[in-house]
Amino acid sequence: xxxxxxxxxxxxxxxxxxxxxxxxxxxxxxxxxxxxxxxxxxxxxxxxxxxxxxxxxxxxxxxxxxxxxxxxxxxxxxxxxxxxxxxxxxxxxxxxxxxxxxxxxxxxxxxxxxxxxxxxxxxxxxxxxxxxxxxxxxxxxxxxxxxxxxxxxxxxxxxxxxxxxxxxxxxxxxxxxxxxxxxxxxxxxxxxxxxxxxxxxxxxxxxxxxxxxxxxxxxxxxxxxxxxxxxxxxxxxxxxxxxxxxxxxxxxxxxxxxxxxxxxxxxxxxxxxxxxxxxxxxxxxxxxxxxxxxxxxxxxxxxxxxxxxxxxxxxxxxxxxxxxxxxxxxxxxxxxxxxxxxxxxxxxxxxxxxxxxxxxxxxxxxxxxxxxxxxxxxxxxxxxxxxxxxxxxxxxxxxxxxxxxxxxxxxxxxxxxxxxxxxxxxxxxxxxxxxxxxxxxxxxxxxxxxxxxxxxxxxxxxxxxxxxxxxxxxxxxxxxxxxxxxxxxxxxxxxxxxxxxxxxxxxxxxxxxxxxxxxxxxxxxxxxxxxxxxxxxxxxxxxxxxxxxxxxxxxxxxxxxxxxxxxxxxxxxxxxxxxxxxxxxxxxxxxxxxxxxxxxxxxxxxxxxxxxxxxxxxxxxxxxxxxxxxxxxxxxxxxxxxxxxxxxxxxxxxxxxxxxxxxxxxxxxxxxxxxxxxxxxxxxxxxxxxxxxxxxxxxxxxx
Numbered sequence: 272x273x274x275x276x277x278x279x280x281x282x283x284x285x286x287x288x289x290x291x292x293x294x295x296x297x298x299x300x301x302x303x304x305x306x307x308x309x310x311x312x313x314x315x316x317x318x319x320x321x322x323x324x325x326x327x328x329x330x331x332x333x334x335x336x337x338x339x340x341x342x343x344x345x346x347x348x349x350x351x352x353x354x355x356x357x358x359x360x361x362x363x364x365x366x367x368x369x370x371x372x373x374x375x376x377x378x379x380x381x382x383x384x385x386x387x388x389x390x391x392x393x394x395x396x397x398x399x400x401x402x403x404x405x406x407x408x409x410x411x412x413x414x415x416x417x418x419x420x421x422x423x424x425x426x427x428x429x430x431x432x433x434x435x436x437x438x439x440x441x442x443x444x445x446x447x448x449x450x451x452x453x454x455x456x457x458x459x460x461x462x463x464x465x466x467x468x469x470x471x472x473x474x475x476x477x478x479x480x481x482x483x484x485x486x487x488x489x490x491x492x493x494x495x496x497x498x499x500x501x502x503x504x505x506x507x508x509x510x511x512x513x514x515x516x517x518x519x520x521x522x523x524x525x526x527x528x529x530x531x532x533x534x535x536x537x538x539x540x541x542x543x544x545x546x547x548x549x550x551x552x553x554x555x556x557x558x559x560x561x562x563x564x565x566x567x568x569x570x571x572x573x574x575x576x577x578x579x580x581x582x583x584x585x586x587x588x589x590x591x592x593x594x595x596x597x598x599x600x601x602x603x604x605x606x607x608x609x610x611x612x613x614x615x616x617x618x619x620x621x622x623x624x625x626x627x628x629x630x631x632x633x634x635x636x637x638x639x640x641x642x643x644x645x646x647x648x649x650x651x652x653x654x655x656x657x658x659x660x661x662x663x664x665x666x667x668x669x670x671x672x673x674x675x676x677x678x679x680x681x682x683x684x685x686x687x688x689x690x691x692x693x694x695x696x697x698x699x700x701x702x703x704x705x706x707x708x709x710x711x712x713x714x715x716x717x718x719x720x721x722x723x724x725x726x727x728x729x730x731x732x733x734x735x736x737x738x739x740x741x742x743x744x745x746x747x748x749x750x751x752x753x754x755x756x757x758x759x760x761x762x763x764x765x766x767x768x769x770x771x772x773x774x775x776x777x778x779x780x781x782x783x784x785x786x787x788x789x790x791x792x793x794x795x796x797x798x799x800x801x802x803x804x805x806x807x808x809x810x811x812x813x814x815x816x817x818x819x820x821x822x823x824x825x826x827x828x829x830x831x832x833x834x835x836x837x838x839x840x841x842x843x844x845x846x847x848x849x850x851x852x853x854x855x856x857x858x859x860x861x862x863x864x865x866x867x868x869x870x871x872x873x874x875x876x877x878x879x880x881x882x883x884x885x886x887x888x889x890x891x892x893x894x895x896x897x898x899x900x901x902x903x904x905x906x907x908x909x910x911x912x913x914x915x916x917x918x919x920x921x922x923x924x925x926x927x928x929x930x931x932x933x934x935x936x937x938x939x940x941x942x943x944x945x946x947x948x949x950x951x952x953x954x955x956x957x958x959x960x961x962x963x964x965x966x967x968x969x970x971x972x973x974x
Contacts, residue, residue, distance in 0.1 A: 310883055313338065314937055316376025318465060320405040323438040326457055331464055336933045337376050340413035340466035341912040347420035348674055348769035350667045356604040357667040361396040361538065361566045362388065363471075366616035369401040373704040374409045377937060378929035380693075380700030383624060386616035387684035389712050390634045391419040392767075393666040395609075396504070398424045398471045398538075404433060405458065408467050411707040414932055415684070419711055420669060422468040422504060427458065429474045436474075437482035440491055452491045459498030466912075469504035470495070471538065474511040485513040485529065492533045507534040509568075522547035523554050523565055531565070532558055538611045541568030541585045548606045566611035569599040571633075574654060575621065576647045590655070593617065594632050594639070597660040604665040612662075621645055629654075636661035670769040671711050675776060675906025677768060677859040678961050681734060681741045684709040688739055689927060695941050696928045707932050708918070713743065713765045727759030728791075728844050730837060735853070739927070742783075743854040749843040762796065764836040770859060772799050772822025772830040777862045779818045781855040782808060791841030793851060797821060798834045805838055808852070821859065832859075858961045861906050871915060872896045873957050873968035878938070878946065889943050889974060891921065891936040893955055895966070908960040915959050916966075922954040930958075946974045 300308065305321050312319075318338040320326040350357070366386055373385045388394065397416050399408035406426040408416075416423045429436050442450045462469055472492065477483070496505045512518050512526035519540035520526050531537035539551075552562050573585035574593025585591040586599040596612060603610045618633055619626030622645055631637035636658040639651055647653040671677060684706045688697060697703050713732060728747045735744040745763065770776060780795055787793055787810055794805040795817055806819045822830050835857070875894040880887060897914025909915060913934065921928040921936055924945075928936070938946070945951070950973035957966045 307885070310885070312370060313883075314888070315370075315372065315374070316410050317370050317374075318407040319370070319401065319403040321403055323404065323435050323454075326405055327438075327453060329457060329461065331460075334464060336935050337937065338407075338410060338465060339912060339933070340408075340410035340417070341910045341932050342414040342417040342466075342917065343908050343910055344417045344422065344468065345420040345676075345908065346673050347669050350669050351767060351769075353668070355665075356607065357665055358600050358604040359395045359563050359566075359609040359667045360393055360600070360662070361398065361609060361611040362394055362615050363398045363400055363538070363568075363611055363613045364616060365400040365614045367620055369399065369406075370409070374411050374706055375704065376410050376707065376933065377931065378688075378696070378703045378705045378708075380697030381685065381702055381704045382700065383702075384619075384626060384685045385704070386619045386626060387415070387706060387709055388615065389627075389630070389683070389709075390663065391416070391421050391712075392669050392671060392714060393634070393663055394419075394421050395667065395669070396422045396424060396506075398426060398506070398611075400426045400428075400471075402428065402430065404428060405461070407461065407465050409706075410466065410932065413465075413467050414707040415709045417466075418709070420671075420673070424469045424471050424504060424506060425462065425467055426471045426473060429476050431476050433476060436476055437479050440478070440482060440484075440487050442487075442491075450487075450490050450494070452494050455491055455495040456498055458495055459500075459503075462499060462503060468502075469499055469506070471506045471508055472534065473508035475517050477511065477515045477517060480515070483515045485515070489529055489533050492530060496534060504536070505534040506536045506538055506566075507531045509537060509539040521568075523551035523560070525554075528554060528558055528560075532560055536564035536566070538566045539568050541570040541573070541611075541613055543567055543586060544588075545586070545602060545606075548603060548608055552606055552608060562607050563609050566609040567599075567603055568611045568613055569596055570613045571596055571617040572614055572621075576653065594629075594654045594657050595660075596633055597636070597657055597662040597664060600662050601660045601665040610666075622650075632656065632661075634662045636664070668767070671714075671766040672768055672770060672859065673906065674769070674771055675861055676908065676961075677711070677766070677770065677857070679711040679766075679858075680856040680962055681712065681743050681854070682708045682710040683712070683734060683741050686739065686741065687736050688929070692926045692928060695923075695926055695945070696939070703929070705930065708930050711766070714767060727761045728839055728841070730761045730763035730839055730851075732763065732765070732837075737853070740855075745837050745851045745854065746848050747839060747844050747851050748848045749845050758840065758842060761839040762836065763838075764798075764834045765854075766836070766857075767834050768832050768859075770821065770832040772832045774820055774822050774824035775862055776821040776832075776859050777818060778806075778821055778835070778857070778859045779816060780857045781814075781816050783814045783853045783855065784808065784810070784812070785850040785852055787851055788841070788844060788849075791839055791844065794838040794840075795819075796836055796838040797832060798836075799830050799832055801830050803838075820862070856962055860961050863905075864907065864961070869915075870896070871957065871966040873919075873955050873966045876953055876955060876968050876970035876972070878972050878974055889938045889946075891938060891953065891972075893919075893934055893968065895934065895957060897965075916957040917960040918958050920956040920958065922956075924951040943974060946972065949973060 313335050316337045408423050413423050442452045507530045509520050521540045521543040570585040571592045573583040600610050618629035622629045632639050638656045643650045686705050730747050734741050793808045797804040806817050821832050873895050879892050918930045918932050950971045953972050954969045959965045
């Protein structure tokens with residue numbers, strides 16, 4: 272059956288009533304096999320718990336440095352105000368069971384790209400889902416999401432096959448009679464220790480009757496929320512009800528409102544109708560629940576064909592999900608609720624090798640490639656183009672960066688490396704995964720005008736791999752209506768921002784000119800709410816670093832920096848696409864950072880052996896000294912694990928092995944064999960959150 276229908280048709284993360292149709296026992300790995308895999312996954316940076324024993328036995332001493340995320344959550348300004356309504360987007364990420372090799376905490380060789388989501392300016396919260404009792408987001412995901420200002424949640428999941436579920440509610444009483452839930456404290460400590468932002472609680476199995484009490488479950492949730500604290504999030508999933516029955520309400524109802532209220536939010540199942548959304552909003556108002564804390568589910572996979580008698584259904588009932596996911600987002604924006612998009616990696620899983628094309632179709636309304644095929648049959652019929660209501664049209668959009676900090680080097684989640692490191696570090700692959708490194712990427716609408724309706728040279732951008740990095744290539748072509756000698760201005764916004772513009776911030780960018788004609792003038796622009804400032808690019812300098820103070824201290828009224836981008840003035844460049852320039856990185860940081868004398872160092876570089884239950888391996892380790900948080904300029908990110916360092920670049924014998932977000936690097940067999948023959952120079956460079964090299968260390972090491 273699996274070969275005919277595909278595993279995704281059988282194994283779904285959160286079902287709308289199919290579980291009773293599949294009562295077969297768990298035929299997966301044995302407990303011993305699961306435990307062995309769990310131990311091996313530690314070396315990839317993965318952490319999760321299959322049983323209550325594992326969960327209750329956990330303490331910080333049992334964690335590995337590879338499993339912890341180091342990147343703090345970027346504090347975004349509020350969402351960008353739009354004329355129409357918009358819905359806050361939550362992604363519930365279930366990609367074929369998750370915990371894949373490409374999510375490794377270190378860079379690893381891959382054959383093809385996988386899901387990473389390049390639309391994070393439209394995402395508020397990201398839930399990592401796997402069929403584990405307690406599922407912790409891989410640190411690679413947490414680093415990526417936090418850099419982009421997106422909150423990331425783990426999942427507490429109780430399924431029909433989960434054993435001893437009554438242990439979730441085990442408690443003791445204190446002297447004053449209050450209840451103390453051991454599991455609540457564990458879950459809160461786990462979120463803090465591993466660096467993610469809270470939990471989705473999904474209970475899909477009734478409790479034993481002699482252990483059940485809705486009030487007891489509410490008390491557990493309340494204590495978990497208290498332990499998590501105000502900077503973390505707790506979200507209830509619409510499954511078990513106050514009557515101890517798994518009954519998907521597809522709405523906020525009397526059956527789940529008490530759980531939603533104590534958690535502070537709810538994610539509903541995905542079989543709702545418009546009337547459910549409106550009735551939920553009305554009930555929420557009476558219960559003093561904020562409407563945007565209710566996320567209504569949308570099943571992306573519902574657009575696929577299925578052999579089941581009861582096909583999956585999501586809003587809208589006919590053709591919902593898939594490329595029509597944005598229709599549900601539009602409806603929820605109209606009602607004033609949030610949306611929870613289930614399994615957004617459908618774009619990669621259902622269309623292997625075409626994931627980015629399908630991402631553009633779902634999020635931007637782009638056409639599917641005509642030659643595309645899928646298991647549904649005619650892909651262009653089953654998954655039609657949806658230009659009028661793609662996800663980005665109605666999703667709440669956030670500015671890039673924070674109030675006082677912005678940095679991007681345009682890194683994507685997949686990159687290329689030097690030929691010399693291919694066999695040594697990447698198993699012979701020319702491409703590698705670098706999920707943890709994905710930077711803040713430009714807004715999705717990449718053209719200065721639509722169809723040239725305004726005349727002038729049309730500017731556009733695309734990300735381009737250049738040697739071992741990604742750069743932003745700016746191109747131009749003439750609009751059809753433009754006379755050859757007409758002087759026109761073209762404006763290409765790259766990032767929407769909402770930053771202070773009182774003269775306390777400095778913008779710096781690294782730009783390389785390609786073929787800038789002598790008759791056109793290119794500038795970097797800063798758009799404040801008081802007007803536009805142009806920073807001209809020097810035509811005679813191919814590589815240049817530009818700087819500009821953002822705003823002025825002399826302004827009588829507070830001002831904000833709203834966007835940055837490229838500005839072009841001049842006559843037609845012709846119909847042929849012209850490569851104008853490449854942008855390597857952009858930073859906006861407090862000017863104080865440039866004036867402070869701060870001390871950083873990397874030292875004690877060494878190789879250590881580690882023993883696990885069934886194997887021995889070697890790690891490259893080092894120590895660092897970072898300036899005290901109190902002395903860093905206000906606004907710059909600071910890690911509780913790596914201080915002012917965002918990541919470290921490892922080089923052995925002149926061969927770069929990639930970026931590392933911990934202070935340990937797992938050596939593969941090739942490196943171990945190489946370092947066993949003789950001593951080699953090992954170089955470690957520490958890079959700050961603003962992309963600047965802070966320190967470096969070197970040692971000659973041998974195993």
